[in-house]
Amino acid sequence: MRVQHWFAPVVARFRTANPYAVDSALAALVLFAVSLQWLFPDEGGDPLSWQGWLLGAGTAVPLVWRRAAPFATAWVVSAATPAMAVYHSPPPDVMYGGLVVLYTVAARCLPWQRRLMLAGWLAGVSVVMQHKEHAQPFEYAFHLLSLLCAYGFGSLARVQRAYTAALEDRARRLERERAADTARAMAQERARIARDMHDILAHAVSLMVVQAEAGPVVVRSDPERAEAAFDAIAGAGRDAMAQLRRILGVLKEEQRDGSSGHRPQPGVAALPGLVHQVGESAGLRVELRTVGQPRPLPPDTEVAVYRVVQEALTNTVKHAHASAATVELDWTEDELVLTVTDDGRGPAGTVGGHGLIGLRERAAACGGTAETGRGPDGGFRVVVRLPVATDRQAALG
Numbered sequence: 488m489r490v491q492h493w494f495a496p497v498v499a500r501f502r503t504a505n506p507y508a509v510d511s512a513l514a515a516l517v518l519f520a521v522s523l524q525w526l527f528p529d530e531g532g533d534p535l536s537w538q539g540w541l542l543g544a545g546t547a548v549p550l551v552w553r554r555a556a557p558f559a560t561a562w563v564v565s566a567a568t569p570a571m572a573v574y575h576s577p578p579p580d581v582m583y584g585g586l587v588v589l590y591t592v593a594a595r596c597l598p599w600q601r602r603l604m605l606a607g608w609l610a611g612v613s614v615v616m617q618h619k620e621h622a623q624p625f626e627y628a629f630h631l632l633s634l635l636c637a638y639g640f641g642s643l644a645r646v647q648r649a650y651t652a653a654l655e656d657r658a659r660r661l662e663r664e665r666a667a668d669t670a671r672a673m674a675q676e677r678a679r680i681a682r683d684m685h686d687i688l689a690h691a692v693s694l695m696v697v698q699a700e701a702g703p704v705v706v707r708s709d710p711e712r713a714e715a716a717f718d719a720i721a722g723a724g725r726d727a728m729a730q731l732r733r734i735l736g737v738l739k740e741e742q743r744d745g746s747s748g749h750r751p752q753p754g755v756a757a758l759p760g761l762v763h764q765v766g767e768s769a770g771l772r773v774e775l776r777t778v779g780q781p782r783p784l785p786p787d788t789e790v791a792v793y794r795v796v797q798e799a800l801t802n803t804v805k806h807a808h809a810s811a812a813t814v815e816l817d818w819t820e821d822e823l824v825l826t827v828t829d830d831g832r833g834p835a836g837t838v839g840g841h842g843l844i845g846l847r848e849r850a851a852a853c854g855g856t857a858e859t860g861r862g863p864d865g866g867f868r869v870v871v872r873l874p875v876a877t878d879r880q881a882a883l884g
Contacts, residue, residue, distance in 0.1 A: 506554050517583045518547035524577050533577035542571035546584030553588065557595045561588040561604050565611070572615045582612070582630065586637040593641025594648070605638050678848070695720045723768055754789030755781070755816070758796055762814060769804045772811040779818030782875040791849045791873065792816075792825060795857075798846050799827035799869040808832055809866060818875070822855070825871040828862050846871070 521543035525535060545567030553560045564584045572578050585608060592604045612630050753761075759775060766773045784792065796814055803812050809831030817824040843859050846869070850857035855873035862868035 507551065510551050510553055513553075513587065514547050514550040517550060517587060518544060520581070520583045521547055521579070524580070534575070536576040539571060539574055539576040542567055542574055543579070546571065546579070546582075550584060550587055553591045554595070557588075557591045558600050558604075561592050561596075564588045565604070565607065569611055569615050582633070585612075586633060589634055589637040590641035590644070593638045594644040595641075601638075605634075608634050675852075695723050722764070726764070752786075752790045753793040754786075755784065755792050757793055758814065758816075761793065761797060761800070765800045765804065765812075771800075771804060771809065773800065774811070774813045776813065776815040777818070778815065781816075781818050782820075782823070784823065784873070784875055785853070788823075788853045788855075788873050788875075791853045791855075792823070794849060795825060795846055795869070795871050796827060798843075802843070803827075803829040803831060803867065806831070806867075821875065823873045823875055825869075825873065827869040829866045830864075831866050 522540065524533065525540060546564050549560045549563040549567075565588070568579060568582055568585050589604065589608060592601055596604070609631060612634065613627070616627060616630065762773045762775045765771055800812060800814075803809050809829035812827065812829040815824075815826045815828075817826070846859070847857045850871050850873065853873050855871060857872075858870045860868060
């Protein structure tokens with residue numbers, strides 16, 4: 488572990504160093520290895536000459552450009568190495584430059600270049616050793632295996648680099664996808680909050696406007712009814728403020744450790760209160776009917792049911808000039824069919840404004856559908872079909 492701890496920073500610094508500086512140092516090291524026979528001439532019996540040293544330098548100096556032009560560098564070294572061997576003053580003891588260029592070619596060149604250079608080096612070394620060196624069998628094995636090992640290490644480096652590049656590309660793609668998912672989730676959340684605020688404000692303001700218009704008419708003739716109208720205005724305002732605080736409190740993350748006590752978003756259970764509030768505030772007869780056995784709904788569908796009824800009744804109060812409305816919940820095993828009808832004058836068209844568009848978006852977000860238009864007996868009708876929770880979802884919920 489200590490060796491790895493010490494070695495890792497060295498490798499990281501080596502990889503991030505200037506390539507020309509690293510390759511220049513490598514070329515100098517190979518040139519030093521080639522020059523050992525001149526530095527210690529008594530160690531061997533081979534003849535020495537300055538022409539031989541220049542040929543040896545030809546196998547080392549081109550390594551400075553091994554990354555910028557790997558195939559060209561390989562050709563230069565491939566020409567200088569057999570020339571040095573044929574000149575024989577001195578012959579190369581170890582093909583240092585050849586090992587480096589084979590590694591480089593295997594790591595950086597095209598497939599046909601790799602195959603050509605490997606085959607050329609294996610054949611060239613075998614021919615030179617046979618006709619010039621008269622080498623022993625073990626020398627064949629040493630030189631050929633050295634070349635194969637250098638080529639193999641280069642291939643491993645190429646595969647590792649490709650694998651690292653693939654991982655980095657995948658990480659970048661995942662980061663982009665994560666950023667896109669985050670942006671999409673934020674946009675969806677903003678749209679949901681906008682729909683909620685539209686429904687809350689449109690409902691409350693519609694009830695307040697209706698009561699405010701009725702208040703001055705009855706303030707002298709029926710003070711008690713006028714007082715009830717103003718109480719309804721105040722109640723609608725308080726309810727709207729409470730729901731807005733709940734939504735904005737979630738945005739501001741005010742609820743921490745469960746200490747703020749925000750109530751959950753309203754759902755199916757809150758529909759009787761909504762129906763009663765609309766009937767009391769707007770003077771509209773609203774009937775709530777339930778058909779079938781109620782079934783569990785996903786949390787977002789619970790909120791959608793309440794908001795759909797709220798938006799439909801708000802449209803009835805604002806636009807329909809109706810005297811009565813009916814809210815019907817038809818429960819089946821697979822879906823809840825929610826129908827809101829009124830006896831008003833009916834719509835001018837079937838497209839609707841922002842409220843009806845948001846209604847359709849709510850239904851689609853929960854996997855359901857919404858239809859709006861003229862009812863069979865006149866007036867306006869909203870029909871929304873929403874899926875109910877499966878037994879597994881109900882158990883998890």
